[in-house]
Structure formats: structure tokens, C-alpha cells
Amino acid sequence: MQRFDASKLKTLGVYTSGGDAPGMNAAIRAVTRTAILHGMEVKGIVQGYVGMLNGEFETLDLRSMANVIQRGGTILRTGRALEFHKPEARAKAVEHLRAAGIDAMVCIGGDGSFTGAHALWKEHQFPIMGVPGTIDNDIAGTDVTIGFDTAVNIALEAIDRIRDTAASHDRLFIVEVMGRDSGFIATDVGIAGGAEEIFIPENPTSIDQAIDRIKRGMERGKKSSILVAAEGHKPGRAYDLAEAILQKAGFDAKVCILGHIQRGGSPTAADRILASRLGAEAVEALRRGECDAMTGLVKGAVVVVPFDNVIGVKKSVAPELVSLLRSLAN
Ligand code: F6P
Secondary structure, eight states: OEEOOGGGOOEEEEEEOSSOOTTHHHHHHHHHHHHHHTTOEEEEETTTHHHHHHTOEEEEOTGGGTTOTTOOSOTTOOOOOGGGGSHHHHHHHHHHHHHTTOOEEEEEEOHHHHHHHHHHHHHHOOOEEEEEBOTTOOOTTSSOOBTHHHHHHHHHHHHHHHHHHHHHHTOEEEEEEOOTTOOHHHHHHHHHTTOSEEEOTTSOOOHHHHHHHHHHHHHTTOOOEEEEEETTOSSOOHHHHHHHHHHHHOOOEEEEEOGGGGGOSOOOHHHHHHHHHHHHHHHHHHHTTEESEEEEEETTEEEEEEGGGTTTOOOOOOHHHHHHHHHHTO
């Protein structure tokens, strides 16, 4: 973690970046209200790094945070600005930020967003505190990210519905969930939804293993099965898995890809509380002069973790969760 002189901290910027996640608005609210309570002015940066490059800022006050805690998406909007990979673009962004009087910022996003924030500190000593917001839960330094619980619950509701129709028709289903290169959503949804097998990048399952599991279930009288596939599972995604299972075993699997449905909707209570805690602490940490770091939740406690221990660090699904899923599916 780095330190800066926080005695001149008067105006705080806040932005959301990368894929939106339910609970981001609760985090924006926590950041804004905590900063205002401490006498700061708050400016929202529209669409993350895109808004920084275009100089698009809007003043946020206590009232503008009314009725946002329950809303999905992000009221500041978000984006993926490829141009920000260039140092000259980052220099232009800092010019815009300084012209707007912004002294420090809170970045709500994932690994890519934090990489941009880290570069702004290294190249321009611009102080930023990160708040982990992504449905994927693939951020090191925190046990859980904002949006993950909501995404799991949305996917779980879909699986429960699929189970009704799968059981009625004696069918095999493969449900594909999001997660980019990680299997956190697939694992939690698999356990909570009683899936027979999961396909995740961290703990690859072969087609033969999956077929074997389905066959053993059938021998015990199971008439329908649900397999959950993480989108980042290699090789192949849900349709490829279905084709391979058909070719190898003759089982006709129905495929359901949940996609962006998992990213929308009202955040769960757990996500709203997490976002409120991590957002408020981000402001408190900046007030203490801490920056180039992220707030996180570890074993129930709010912590501040240096970006050096977060960016590019792999967080993996606990193998015992995968074993648990398999033993309970027996
Ligand atoms: O990182 C969140 C996430 O939803 C991933 O799970 C997914 O792979 C990706 O974003 C999709 O991104 P986009 O909405 O830009 O297609």
C-alpha cells in the first residue's frame, strides 16, 4: 500500500469500470455519503475510464443517492476503455481530473479496472482506493466481491426452474453460467442447485467422467440430471459439451446459457451490505492517507489490501467445494 498527503483531500471522484455488478450502486452511495459526511465534495465520473478521457464528471450530493441502493447496474454507467492502455491517454485523463479539482478517487471494478488505477498512481501519483465489484468473484485479497451473491442467486433460481422441467421430461441439461476464467459462480450454483457435475477451468472434468457420473446416477434410478458449465471451461462450452456427450454416450442434453441475465436485477441483502461496508471503508482509508490498494472482506472483517497483492494474483475455487458437490451428487 502507498501513502499520500490526505490533508488536502477536498474533492473525491468515484467511478465504476468493467462489467457492471449488482451492488455497485450501493457502493457508490456509501462512498458518496461517507465522503460528504466528512465535508468533501464528490464527483461521479461517467462511464469509468471513458469519462476520464472525455472529461465527463457530475457532482453527486446526498439527495442524488436516494433510491439507488436497491437498483441493479450502475447509475454512473461503465465501460471498457481500450485506449486507457496507452500512457498518453492516462496523462490526458489525469489532466482532466486535476482540472476538475479531483484530489483522489474510489474505483469500483475488477482486476482490469485496478490495473488502470495502479498505473495512475505509478505514473502520476494519483491516489486511488479500489472496491471489488464483479460477479465473477475472481479478485484476490477479498473472500467475496460485490455482485457475486446476487449472480449466484439469479443463476440458482434459473436452475431450480430448469430442474422442474428436466424432472418432468426425464432430461439431461447443461446450464452455462458466467465467470470469465473462473469457476466460482459455477461451483456455488452447482452445490446449491444439486448439480450432478460441474465443468470449471480450475478443476477440469473430462467428458468421460461426466458420462460416467450420469450413468451411475441412472443405475441408481435417477431420471434427470443437471450439469453446470462455467463459460471459461476449456476445451469447449455448453454446446460443445452437449455435442461430445451425444457423440460418446448417445445422451441428448438440452443446453441453457444464462448469460447477462446473471448481471442484472436488484442486489441481494448480502451484496448491499458488502458494498456499503467496502465503499465506506474506501473513503476512510483515503482519509488516513492510504492508496494504491483495495478494500476487501476477509473472514468477515473489512481489510485494506495493497494492489500489489491483488492485481494479477490468481484466486482459485477451494478444491474441497468441488469434492463436496461430487459426494453429495451421489
Ligand atoms: O466480468 C464480468 C463478466 O460478466 C464475465 O462473467 C463475462 O465473461 C464478461 O463480464 C462479459 O463481458 P461483456 O458484458 O463485456 O460481454
